[in-house]
Amino acid sequence: ETGVTQTPRHLVMGMTNKKSLKCEQHLGHNAMYWYKQSAKKPLELMFVYNFKEQTENNSVPSRFSPECPNSSHLFLHLHTLQPEDSALYLCASSQKAGDSNEKLFFGSGTQLSVL
Amino acid sequence: SQKIEQNSEALNIQEGKTATLTCNYTNYSPAYLQWYRQDPGRGPVFLLLIRENEKEKRKERLKVTFDTTLKQSLFHITASQPADSATYLCALVAGGGADGLTFGKGTHLIIQP
Numbered sequence: 001e002t003g004v005t006q007t008p009r010h011l012v013m014g015m016t017n018k019k020s021l022k023c024e025q026h027l028g029h030n031a032m033y034w035y036k037q038s039a040k041k042p043l044e045l046m047f048v049y050n051f052k053e054q055t056e057n058n059s060v061p062s063r064f065s066p067e068c069p070n071s072s073h074l075f076l077h078l079h080t081l082q083p084e085d086s087a088l089y090l091c092a093s094s095q096k097a098g099d100s101n102e103k104l105f106f107g108s109g110t111q112l113s114v115l
Numbered sequence: 116s117q118k119i120e121q122n123s124e125a126l127n128i129q130e131g132k133t134a135t136l137t138c139n140y141t142n143y144s145p146a147y148l149q150w151y152r153q154d155p156g157r158g159p160v161f162l163l164l165i166r167e168n169e170k171e172k173r174k175e176r177l178k179v180t181f182d183t184t185l186k187q188s189l190f191h192i193t194a195s196q197p198a199d200s201a202t203y204l205c206a207l208v209a210g211g212g213a214d215g216l217t218f219g220k221g222t223h224l225i226i227q228p
Contacts, residue, residue: 097214106158
């Protein structure tokens with residue numbers, strides 16, 4: 001157990017649905033991240049939050065909307081997704097973003113299928 | 116543009132031998148480099164971090180080297196075991212002062228008994 005919990009583990013949704021992914025970390029970290037992992041592609045950084053403030057948004061389409069109410073919780077709200085958005089969505093946390101010892105602790109991910 | 120390349124999609128090694136994985140990068144000047152292990156259906160797990168002023172780092176059967184001149188890191192697993200079979204990812208801090216890590220595609224290592 002890494003101390004980072006993601007729910008749900010699997011999600012199937014239609015293109016018109018609205019759903020949310022949840023991430024919770026029990027490590028006392030101050031930074032949280034969303035990554036997307038598609039088959040045969042490297043992990044893609046989507047969003048970074050440091051002390052609840054969003055510090056990175058890597059040109060992610062607006063159909064993905066992150067929310068970080070506190071340093072322990074991170075959400076990814078999904079609406080009107082496309083089939084190419086099907087992927088493994090990984091949440092991670094670290095002590096502090098931008099720190100020289102920025103080791104990431106990942107959850108097990110949500111495997112998303114968009115039909 | 117910045118790029119991280121890992122040496123092959125799959126690497127087959129016989130049990131007991133040393134596995135060597137390569138990570139090359141371009142258009143980066145990283146202060147440190149990290150290696151992660153990822154098992155199917157799981158998130159990556161941190162293994163080792165090596166700084167630019169360190170030539171080598173060891174942890175049990177793992178050894179990492181970092182050559183900033185060649186822009187390359189080598190990851191070695193000695194006395195490899197079937198349980199070492201996984202995908203190994205190298206990661207660098209994102210460029211331009213941005214937060215977060217940028218990952219390579221990973222090398223899928225298979226240790227055959």
